[in-house]
Amino acid sequence: MVKLEEQIQILDFPDLGDERGNLVVVEGGSAIPFDIQRIFYIYGSDDEVIRGKHANLKSEFVMINVSGTSKVKVDNGLESRIIELDRPRMGLYLKSMVWKEMYDFSPDSVLLVLSNEHYNPEEYIRNYDDYLKMVRK
Ligand code: TYD
Secondary structure, X not given: XXXXXXXXXXXXXXXXXXXXXXXXXXXXXXXXXXXXXXXXXXXXXXOOOEEEEEEEOOOOEEEEEEEOOXXXXXXXXXXXXXXXEOOOOEEEEEOOOOEEEEEOOOOXXXXXXXXXXXXXXXXXXXXXXXXXXXXXX
C-alpha cells in the first residue's frame, strides 16, 4: 500500500507582495502540480460542519484557505493525519484516492480548492466502507 506521506504534500507558495500588500500566484503545472481544470470554494461553513467525506478515483486537489482557517483530516485506510490550513500561502496537495474530511471552519474561512479534473460524480467514492474495500484489496 502507498504511504500517506507519498499521497499528500504541504505546499508553501512564495509571496510576491510588497508595501502595497501580499500577492500569491499559483500557476498550474508549477506551483500547482497539475493543470487546473476546476476551481471551487467553500465559505459559510462553521465549526460544527464536516464536509468532504469522500475520495476520488481520478481527481487530485490543492486546498488553500485564502481567508480564515479550517482543518482537513486525510486518510488512506491505513494512516490518517490532520492538517490545519491556517495561512493563504499554504496549500495542501492531495493525490487521488485519499479520503478527506474538512471541518472546524472559522467564521471567515474561504477554502479555495483547485483540481485537475472537471466535476464527475461517478468518480467520487462517498461510502467509507466501499473506500476501505478498494484500498485494502
Ligand atoms: P460535495 O461534494 O458534497 O461538497 P464537499 O466536498 O465540500 O463536501 O458537493 C456539494 C454539491 O455540489 C453536490 O450536489 C455536488 C455539487 N458539486 C458540483 O456540482 N461540482 C463540484 O465541483 C463540486 C465540488 C460539487
